[in-house]
Amino acid sequence: MPVSVVPSLTLEVPLDPSGLGPDTLRLQSGELRPGGTVGYSLVDRRLWFTPSVSLRAMLAYELVLGDWVRGIDGGVPRSFSPSVFVTGSADLGRPPAPRDPSFDADVAPLLETRCGSCHGGIRPSAGLALWPAERLADAATRGSTEWVGWRVLAVGSPERSYLLYKVTGSPGLVGERMPPGGALTRDQAAALERWIALGAPR
Ligand code: HEC
Numbered sequence: 001m002p003v004s005v006v007p008s009l010t011l012e013v014p015l016d017p018s019g020l021g022p023d024t025l026r027l028q029s030g031e032l033r034p035g036g037t038v039g040y041s042l043v044d045r046r047l048w049f050t051p052s053v054s055l056r057a058m059l060a061y062e063l064v065l066g067d068w069v070r071g072i073d074g075g076v077p078r079s080f081s082p083s084v085f086v087t088g089s090a091d092l093g094r095p096p097a098p099r100d101p102s103f104d105a106d107v108a109p110l111l112e113t114r115c116g117s118c119h120g121g122i123r124p125s126a127g128l129a130l131w132p133a134e135r136l137a138d139a140a141t142r143g144s145t146e147w148v149g150w151r152v153l154a155v156g157s158p159e160r161s162y163l164l165y166k167v168t169g170s171p172g173l174v175g176e177r178m179p180p181g182g183a184l185t186r187d188q189a190a191a192l193e194r195w196i197a198l199g200a201p202r
Helices: 103-115 133-139 162-168 186-197
Strands: 008-010 025-028 036-041 046-051 060-065 084-086
Touching: 008 060, 025 046, 103 133, 103 186, 162 186
Parallel strands: none
Antiparallel strands: 008 046, 025 060, 036 046, 060 084
16 A cells, blocks of 8 residues: 555445544544545445545554444444555555546436436426426425435535435335436446536536
């Protein structure tokens, strides 16, 4: 592991978003607790910690979940990946951030071709219209009929948007995974996630 690593945990279940915050994940090595920021992707079920300083070389660090962190199923989330790692001495820098999706080039074609046939027109499935784009404003103010108390599209918060749970197929899901009969690819779901995080711009 280079000292510039951004360590992460891949979780078995998505997190309950109410437990998400700066204390969700910390990094420690004995008494040493480097500062940094926590990131989370529902699509990848990944939590990561971006240290604000370079880590020390040749040292074992551990990623530790906060006490109050729960999975969407109410249990303590387990991780597929090891939580302890040892740094080397190389500083490889951090990889560049991926390109932000564009509504016209990435999101709109997806909503039109994969959702629009049912969630469009005059009688959209589940009363939810996602196409054409002007109708997204209504989707953003609408509560889910399936997960009561949740928003379908919580602008700025993909982890609170039921729509993203419907396309990733999360535990406890009501009804079918969307779109029925053929899941989105990881990259398509990730584009939706990033677009919602950016404020769902049109
Ligand atoms: C073949 C028709 C069809 C397609 C295509 C489709 N849906 Fe659905 N959708 C439904 C039906 C029917 C329901 C209600 C039953 C269910 O949830 O299984 C539904 C329910 C939903 C709900 C739940 C609404 C609520 O009030 O809780 C969401 C969110 C959703 N779809 C999003 C999508 C997204 C996003 C796409 C495209 C990626 C999509 N759907 C594609 C038919 C479709």
